[in-house]
Amino acid sequence: MNKKLSISKNKVFEEISTYNSILLFLDYDGTLAPFADNPAEAYPLPGVIELIKHLNDTEKYSISLITGRRLKDLRKFINLKDIYYAGTHGLEIITADGNELSPGKDRGLKNTDLNNIRDFFKKEYLIDPDYSLEDKGLVLTLHHPTTINKDKIIKHLETIIRKREYEILPGRKIIEIRPRFWNKGDAVKLLIQEIKEKNKIDSYLPIYIGDDSTDEDVFKILNNGIGIYVENENKTNTSADYTVKNPTEVLEFLQELKILNK
Ligand SMILES: [Mg+2]
Structure with a gap:
């Protein structure tokens, strides 16, 4: 049974304030951007890009965007430096340093x-x-x-x-x-390793926000992290810890993180 994430006064925020490193993973469609009839017109909500940049520029946050889209399609909407990107369900990865990883091709797929x-x-x-x-x-x-x-x-x-x-x-x-062998969950595990090594951290809190069945693969592997499911029109069972209604509530959550971090 999911608890409803209430935005301003939740133990989520308490937990976040006890960590020096937050690894924040965000899905794109239905999470940062409302659905559009034409996927080429699914723009991020106004203010989202600035918030991601602001949080990522602080010591505490490392942000990754994870999508089923191709990376080049995602980066038409959000193309910030110094963040991690995983496209095509994590088969294309670009690190904050600009290194490209291809886990599918590394395993012999063509x-x-x-x-x-x-x-x-x-x-x-x-x-x-x-x-x-x-x-x-x-x-x-x-x-x-x-x-x-x-x-x-x-x-x-x-x-x-x-x-x-x-x-x-x-x-x-x-x-x-x-x-078969690679999904968003595997991509997040790989990114956690990358970020840990780059930032030389041992203690961190991963947070994942997503709305789709493919995001469940991440909620399942986030043992000591926080999973937040964006409901949109669905009422599916989710393995996430909390739910929010829609991208607007995700935006509000990110705004709260900014305030909390002052
Ligand atoms: Mg989505």
Whole structure:
């Protein structure tokens, strides 16, 4: 059962004030930016970028942005220096120093692994303008109209996918193919290591804020951290510790962190 995070007077803030290092991980869509019909127009809420920069510039906070989007798409909206970025569910990582990490490619995966699936989509679906393919290299996202027989597509995909390495994940008007062994949780674990080494810290509090089923992979691994789930329109069960209603409440939470840190 989730406790409702009440913004100004919660033990979350007490806990935060007992740590010198806070590792703050933020999802983008539905967390910092309200959804838009066209994902290219899902802008961050006014004030969000300034708050992230302000907090990250303090001794106490290290900020990372974690998204299912490609990094280049995320950085059209937020492109601050000195923060950590993880795109494509953590398969593309850029550290605060600008080093690029590719955990999928490090494990031998190649963009060409999915060529047969690209061909299948091209031949069967992309001839219809109601379908489109978002090609993220090691992840393929087929966007489809609402009224289709998903099962038929999934059944066929199951016969051609490299099952040991990739999985099929149906979502809201999408079917996504992505590597099995790597998710946002793995990306956050890796980033925690990176930040610990760079800042030479042992004691820290990780906080993760996200709204999606892919964010649950992070809530599950945050043993000694704080997970905050952004509900938006969903009423799903979450492994997070707290919930907030929407990106506006996330913004208010970040504002509180700024005040708390004065
Ligand atoms: Mg999201």
